[in-house]
Amino acid sequence: MSATPSRPRRRWEERTLAVLAYPANLALAGVAGFLLALPVVTWLVAWVAAGRALHGWLAGDDHRAFTGTFREFAATWRRSLPASVLATLVVVVLATNLLFLGSQDTPVAFLFGMATIPVAAAVALVVLMLPAAAAFDRDASMGEWLRAAAGLAVARPLGSLVLLVVVAGFGLTCAVLPTIVPFFGISLPVWLGLVTAGRARL
Secondary structure, eight states, X not given: OTHHHHHHHHHHHHHHHHHHHHHHXXXXXXXXXXXXXXXXXXXXXHHHHHHHHHHHHHTXXXXXXXXXXXXXXXXXXXXXXXXXXXXXXXXXXXXXXXXXXXXXOSHHHHHHHHHHHHHHHHHHHHHHHHHHHHHHSTTSOHHHHHHHHHHHHHHSHHHHHHHHHHHHHHHHHHHHOGGGHHHHTTHHHHHHHHHHHHHHTO
């Protein structure tokens, strides 16, 4: 007789744990990615590693998001480190250009600044889709991942635009609440990219 009421309770507990596992795993993967990105030039390697670990968790293959991020870092850094260094330089150049052009009052500076924004948005979209591309084809090269990431971004332009706006809003939130950066600064944008890319493949 006592076994009957225990089943609903177990199901309720399992559902509660499943709900709590989402923010917990995002935070754990975020902390691992943050630690791996501390050398700065490794940020893209950590980005890809967190995405592959989160994809494994979402697919039900591996629930160890924290250690999985370190494991994926070890598996991918040789392929992704050169691109990570180059991406760091690109981000620095784009940010410097935007800051410089934004400080000028001439029409030419305004036009160049407006022309830089779409370039920065395109780079951001490829970066956001890159972890998904690396997770979908785990043995591919970095060049193949980049091409696949661009394809995923183009496959659903509206979804990509929404992703860009949401991530930009999250970036502003991080500027106001910097304490969330070590926990979700990497994992939340990566997770959003995985969700958007998954829909693009349907």
